Amino acid sequence: MPLHWFDPSPTCLDDAPSITTVAEVGAQGWSGGNSDPIPSEPPHAWAGLDPTQVEPSEPCPWVEVMVDCPGAQGTYTYRVPSTIAVAPGDIVSVPFGPQQVGGLVLHRQATLPHALAPSTVREIDELVCQGFFPPGYWAVLQQVATYYCTPLMQVVRTALPPGLLGRSQRRLRLTPSGKTPEAGAIAVLSPAALRVWQLLHRSKTQDYTWQYAQRQVPRAAAGIHDLVQLGWVERYLEPPRAIRPKQRQAVIMAAIADDIAVSDRQREVLEVLRRRGGEVWMQELLQICRISSSVVQALARKGYVVIQPREVLRLESSPMAAGDRPKALTPAQAEAVTAIATAVADQTLLLHGVTGSGKTEVYLQAIAPVLQGGRSALVLVPEIGLTPQLTDRFRARFGDRVRVYHSALSEGERYDTWRLMLDGRPQVVIGTRSAIFAPLANLGLIVLDEEHDTSFKQDQPAPTYHARQVAQWRAAAANCPLVLGSATPAIDTWALLAEPPTPHLADAPLDTPTDARIENVDPLIHPQEANPLAPNCSDLLGSKLISAPSAGLSAASRTIHYLSLPERVEARSLPQIQVVDMRRELQQGHRSIFSRSLQAALDQLQQRRERGILFIHRRGHSTFVSCRDCGHVVMCPHCDISLTYHQTHAEGTPSLRCHYCGHWQSHPEQCPACDSTYFKHFGSGTQRVMHELERDFPHLRCLRFDSDTTRHKGAHRALLDRFANGDADVLVGTQMLTKGLDLPDVTLVGIVAADGLLYLSDYRASERAFQTLLQVAGRAGRGDRPGQVLLQTYAPEHPVVQAVVQHQYEPFAAQELQYRVELDYPPFSRMAVVRLSGPQPDVVRQTALTLRDRLEAWLPDCTLLGPAPAAIARVSGRYRWQILLKRSLDSPPQWPLSLERMRSLCPATVSLSLDIDPLTLL
Numbered sequence: 001m002p003l004h005w006f007d008p009s010p011t012c013l014d015d016a017p018s019i020t021t022v023a024e025v026g027a028q029g030w031s032g033g034n035s036d037p038i039p040s041e042p043p044h045a046w047a048g049l050d051p052t053q054v055e056p057s058e059p060c061p062w063v064e065v066m067v068d069c070p071g072a073q074g075t076y077t078y079r080v081p082s083t084i085a086v087a088p089g090d091i092v093s094v095p096f097g098p099q100q101v102g103g104l105v106l107h108r109q110a111t112l113p114h115a116l117a118p119s120t121v122r123e124i125d126e127l128v129c130q131g132f133f134p135p136g137y138w139a140v141l142q143q144v145a146t147y148y149c150t151p152l153m154q155v156v157r158t159a160l161p162p163g164l165l166g167r168s169q170r171r172l173r174l175t176p177s178g179k180t181p182e183a184g185a186i187a188v189l190s191p192a193a194l195r196v197w198q199l200l201h202r203s204k205t206q207d208y209t210w211q212y213a214q215r216q217v218p219r220a221a222a223g224i225h226d227l228v229q230l231g232w233v234e235r236y237l238e239p240p241r242a243i244r245p246k247q248r249q250a251v252i253m254a255a256i257a258d259d260i261a262v263s264d265r266q267r268e269v270l271e272v273l274r275r276r277g278g279e280v281w282m283q284e285l286l287q288i289c290r291i292s293s294s295v296v297q298a299l300a301r302k303g304y305v306v307i308q309p310r311e312v313l314r315l316e317s318s319p320m321a322a323g324d325r326p327k328a329l330t331p332a333q334a335e336a337v338t339a340i341a342t343a344v345a346d347q348t349l350l351l352h353g354v355t356g357s358g359k360t361e362v363y364l365q366a367i368a369p370v371l372q373g374g375r376s377a378l379v380l381v382p383e384i385g386l387t388p389q390l391t392d393r394f395r396a397r398f399g400d401r402v403r404v405y406h407s408a409l410s411e412g413e414r415y416d417t418w419r420l421m422l423d424g425r426p427q428v429v430i431g432t433r434s435a436i437f438a439p440l441a442n443l444g445l446i447v448l449d450e451e452h453d454t455s456f457k458q459d460q461p462a463p464t465y466h467a468r469q470v471a472q473w474r475a476a477a478a479n480c481p482l483v484l485g486s487a488t489p490a491i492d493t494w495a496l497l498a499e500p501p502t503p504h505l506a507d508a509p510l511d512t513p514t515d516a517r518i519e520n521v522d523p524l525i526h527p528q529e530a531n532p533l534a535p536n537c538s539d540l541l542g543s544k545l546i547s548a549p550s551a552g553l554s555a556a557s558r559t560i561h562y563l564s565l566p567e568r569v570e571a572r573s574l575p576q577i578q579v580v581d582m583r584r585e586l587q588q589g590h591r592s593i594f595s596r597s598l599q600a601a602l603d604q605l606q607q608r609r610e611r612g613i614l615f616i617h618r619r620g621h622s623t624f625v626s627c628r629d630c631g632h633v634v635m636c637p638h639c640d641i642s643l644t645y646h647q648t649h650a651e652g653t654p655s656l657r658c659h660y661c662g663h664w665q666s667h668p669e670q671c672p673a674c675d676s677t678y679f680k681h682f683g684s685g686t687q688r689v690m691h692e693l694e695r696d697f698p699h700l701r702c703l704r705f706d707s708d709t710t711r712h713k714g715a716h717r718a719l720l721d722r723f724a725n726g727d728a729d730v731l732v733g734t735q736m737l738t739k740g741l742d743l744p745d746v747t748l749v750g751i752v753a754a755d756g757l758l759y760l761s762d763y764r765a766s767e768r769a770f771q772t773l774l775q776v777a778g779r780a781g782r783g784d785r786p787g788q789v790l791l792q793t794y795a796p797e798h799p800v801v802q803a804v805v806q807h808q809y810e811p812f813a814a815q816e817l818q819y820r821v822e823l824d825y826p827p828f829s830r831m832a833v834v835r836l837s838g839p840q841p842d843v844v845r846q847t848a849l850t851l852r853d854r855l856e857a858w859l860p861d862c863t864l865l866g867p868a869p870a871a872i873a874r875v876s877g878r879y880r881w882q883i884l885l886k887r888s889l890d891s892p893p894q895w896p897l898s899l900e901r902m903r904s905l906c907p908a909t910v911s912l913s914l915d916i917d918p919l920t921l922l
Helices: 137-147 152-159 191-202 210-216 220-230 264-275 282-289 293-302 331-341 359-372 384-401 411-421 433-437 467-478 514-519 537-542 582-587 596-603 686-696 715-724 765-777 799-806 810-823 841-858 899-903
Strands: 004-006 062-067 075-079 091-096 099-109 126-129 169-174 207-209 233-238 246-253 279-281 305-312 348-353 376-380 402-405 428-431 443-449 482-486 560-565 576-581 611-615 624-627 644-646 655-657 664-666 679-682 702-705 730-733 746-751 788-793 830-838 863-875 878-887 911-916
Touching (some): 137 152, 152 433, 169 191, 191 207, 191 210, 191 220, 191 233, 264 282, 264 293, 293 305, 376 433, 376 467, 384 402, 384 428, 402 411, 433 467, 467 482, 576 596, 576 799, 596 788, 702 715, 746 765, 765 788, 765 799, 788 799, 830 863, 841 878
Parallel strands (some): 376 428, 443 482, 576 788, 702 730
Antiparallel strands (some): 062 075, 062 099, 091 099, 246 279, 644 655, 830 878, 863 878
8 A cells, every 4th residue: 555645745736736746746755746836935844942851741552763775755654563662763664665774753743744545654663773863953953944945755864873773684584483383383384484484494503585585485475474473473573784783792790609619720711700790791700711612601501690781882092191281361362262161152262373373272172171061062173084083172171071973984883973972971072974974862062173174065066065055054053153163264154254354454463564574585586576467465455354254244134243363372373384386396407396494494303303294285296197198188087087197106117097987907017198208207206205205314214194195094093193193304294284183293284285285276275275274374383483484386476375485364365356356256156057968068058058948937036047068077987067156145045956857857867966055167
């Protein structure tokens, strides 16, 4: 019989009937007709719905369940068996057509929906997990689904630990009476029942899946029904293996043995148990006593011990740091801690502190009273590589109340950590983007460290959420403050300051005057002489500055409060930044990737017992391989991108790899186009930097820190620990080095090639380049010794480079906002990108044109740009097109779009994704 489905989805585009059957929905899900226009404002039937509210006090026979199955986007009504108790937020296994699927109980109901007959409603099979949603949590998930135009079930799958809603396995097993039936009872079985019983009886485990029995025995369903009625067979549900609790055997002392009843080995086991408090893990006991398990089992048969399985929590493990006490605060830090402690309700605060100003200590001292008050805190960092260092500091302060949650954990570790978050005890959860969905029921504070980082934005799969936006919703739901910390805040965040600081150049953080600091760089540099047409930095940053980052924004929208940490702790100075003009180096015959200034600084590292960081924005050895005779560049056969040259060490075998699809091929000795031997690699990556260091500075010990060397679990911690412990003099890495690493002994930072960041075809390129360069520069001089930064570039007059030299964020942000106002880019408009891809370029192009025509009719208040090929037009053999949507801030924040509706216009070979508030257009 068909299940019935009521769909009040807020992103639904059609005037659909309220009751629909699964047979009518079909495998692809219901999408409605293609000719109806999209309403200007979608219905909000579920807005603010919380399944834990307005629940009947008496047990209810019906529940609304959201099932995890393609094409099922609404809720389904199920009957609750009298043998189990189900509450909102529970994970259940339910029959859905011919299969068993996981589902989330949304709410209970005393009566059935109108026109839904009780005989058509099926029954819940099994309760898999209880209470996986704290009160108020549901409303946040609904906001994510509505704002990012994503089916709610997809948001639920993103929020929950992986595998939790996976399909459960329906199984059959013989009961004790079925294993030893009474004489003559088998003879009265029907043929189907007899064959099912024989199948199970012959099995060693006397247990099979329901699907296997169906395949092996004709009319197995009727036979299984008969056996269940007789009590010979029971049906049960095996939950997904990934979410099973981990168990170990424990040995527990049950009685004191006399001298006669036990052997010497058994008496030794009992003595060990007595000394250990009466309980020891089985494996540990066997190792201590050097015995086999048969000795312990003999004691169990005599009743002296009990062997019992005990659950072992799979948690992220790391060495517990020594105890740490709160440090003395600077006046600015103390003011920030007080402001956070006295913040009202869901107030958002921007903690703008220069690199090394002690933002982490502010977080620690702000969280301490939250824990003392019985509430929990959530701390988000942009990269997994940051979690070990931050976790160590938090555990040194708060002990075992600190949890870690991120995608690099195993499924079992994420599952067990999730369960511990639900117990209500005050704790601190540290994690990456996905940790924003941590189910802490009593949140007292949320912190986003390095809030500007683009890693907080998910590009795929849907929902394409930004953790900063979701954090604001969670803070509002929990009535707790949200702290956004950064030395280089996102321009979008800066624009929302309620009282922004006035941009200026006078109060520079260095001791030297501003003009002197711009000119006091490498003596090879004379920007105005090198390029007479290049504008002066003070003109770029001082002229036409908007007085405050509020142009185009209403006063009501500017709701972020400003906290400043303008100085480093212990009054340490910011590092001097020298700009090295690599054009002048080439003119004078110096062709190394290291300038003479950088070479001299590297030579002195060991002598001074200091350490350095070399930053290069690309991994691999070289950017591309090209023929100097014919100009041929080796391209990826599946993507419109050049292959990157890789060579792990100087004697290693060179290879060519694509960083988009993973294609690999050997490096040819001759040009494939003209057979020339002048076939060389160009550009620089982390591998090439390492090779050059090994050749030119053999006395230096070097480590590489990029995504190639940190693929394995624990690699981030291992590499950073080696560097912190003095096992290396130089750390070579990519943008992972820029994100909050605190290494006090680093006095030198070399930026090998800044130009790769400056000229990307994206309106946020300048913002990202400024943030990256200033952040990596801030890794120097965080200890007692002053820091030095050497920034190598072929464009020393570039405004971003000059802004970085000054360590001045406010003027740069003001000018960047001025550009955004003039071009009508975010934060002064809303944007979304529709992305299409497929194996046939003509089909993708035609689909994009068709979709554009429909979007113009659906969104009359929206500006459409495109369709156009993506910046990288082909990836993994799929051609990519995109349509950019822009609308004013006066329009509703939710886009009236539906993925299902748009996908209904696409052929089967064309995939479509929707990115709300995109951070990149590449």
